[in-house]
Amino acid sequence: MNLIEQGFAWILDPENISGPSGWVARLLEQLAYTFGAVAIAAVIAVPLGYLVGHTGKGRDIAVSLSGGFRALPSLGLLILLALGLGIGFRAPLVTFVILAIPPILAGAYAGFEAVDRRTIDAARAIGMTEWQVVTRVEVPLGLPLLIGGLRSSVLQVVATATLAGYVAGGALGAFIFEAFALRDYPQALGASILVTALALVLEGIFALLQKLVVPRGVVVKEQREVRSRSSRTRAVMGTPIREGK
């Protein structure tokens, strides 16, 4: 049996699946960290990103802030926070919130910026208030980019949530830390496979979601037509993924 097979055998072993320290429970913890951190980060970053995107003010600060936050070493931050907040779930959660903010912030303001100025002018011309411009034009049209931001922050957090095990925070990393100390490589690999699988599933769901949130009346075909007539490339809506095509 090679190591990969041993890893899968570890996953399939009933002893490792259920119970408070089985991988199902640990996987749910990993998910709870991911969605908890991304939800909190979204509450902070989305309004902030919208404000920056709508007004165009503070863009430089938002860009450098999101860039700077990305450069923070997660494990170092986690240990620093755990020294203040104590061991358990709090320090990892705060760490992951900080990790999740930059992509969401960038997605939120980039989504607004990607809206064609002519569309906004048109909205104003038909008598929409500022609030209506935001809620009925900018938010729906910026949604694909925002979902893109959420998607990358979910991916980042779900992979990094393994670190929580370092400070008694549970999640799938607990298996990996233990396995390294005991030189139990099938367990380390089994847990890693689970993290990878979880990340791939979430990535798939968000890829689908990103397609679904394209507002009605704005379809990819139109985007191409607009582009061919105008020098404004990000005209009607923007999914960054399609831009290159």
Added chain:
Amino acid sequence: MNHMFTAIKKGRLLTGLVAVGAVVALAGCASGDPLDTSSTSGGDAAEGGAIVIGSQAYYSNEIIAEIYAQALEANDIEVERQFNIGQRDAYLPALESGEVQLFPEYTGNLLQYYDPETTAKTSDDVYAALAGALPEGLEVLDQAPATDQDSYNVTKEFSEANGVTSLSDLASVTTPLTLGGNSELQTRPYGPEGLLATYGVTVGFTPIEDSGGPLTLQALKDDQVQLVNIYSADPNIAAAGLVTLEDPEGLFLASNVVPLINTDAATPEVSDVINKVSAALTAEDLVELNSQSQNDQESADTIAKNWLEKVALF
């Protein structure tokens, strides 16, 4: 066709023979060099003269290795340092093959490596059992009084409030107890199960992965855990004012510092020097050496030099 191949093969064989012959001849020259033999005749076993000293990638172990190195150098024995080798899986084969010849080890942990089922617990028993458990070609010199082993520690406040100074006192503590330590502790024989079996103490377990470092200390101070596993030579025990609980039933395997040596390198000269060092290395000394590294950020080189000057063996 066939003939051609044979011809080529013959040609190769000939070249090979010439090459081997040349190597043998050269080797013969080297060993036959009168100057060479005279220079190694002093240290009989140490091929090429220098004795190769290794160390784990653990700061305290490196300090001890550096002490061995400087002590041998002080006695005009040539040494070569191969520090920071890592885990036993990596360095023990190198010791057996003679690539590395001398290594600071810990009796209990080393015995457990070669004999996981061992029942020896006390310092002397472990040392005796170790001599029998070592593979061919390896031996240990005298063990030092200094120990570096797992130990359970509580805060001073906890110790005073509950009247606890020994692991056997823990059974009478009524509040729930949680043990903190690296996650592998949970499955070690001296972990929660060992505490229950040996002392009748039931504890919960919280994994903290910094080997008794600042996170563990913080968790202890915050009362998230009440009992933590820290190596007995860790200067943090004294610095944080912790109380190390006594272990009258021998839950932990005693683990004294011991020099592990390849038999070929264990000349009387080398053994004599290292045994003198071991005899002088007390438990307090080891804590002090570790403290100089951890708290004063001194290099292993300086710490070893200062200690050798202090004990004035050579």
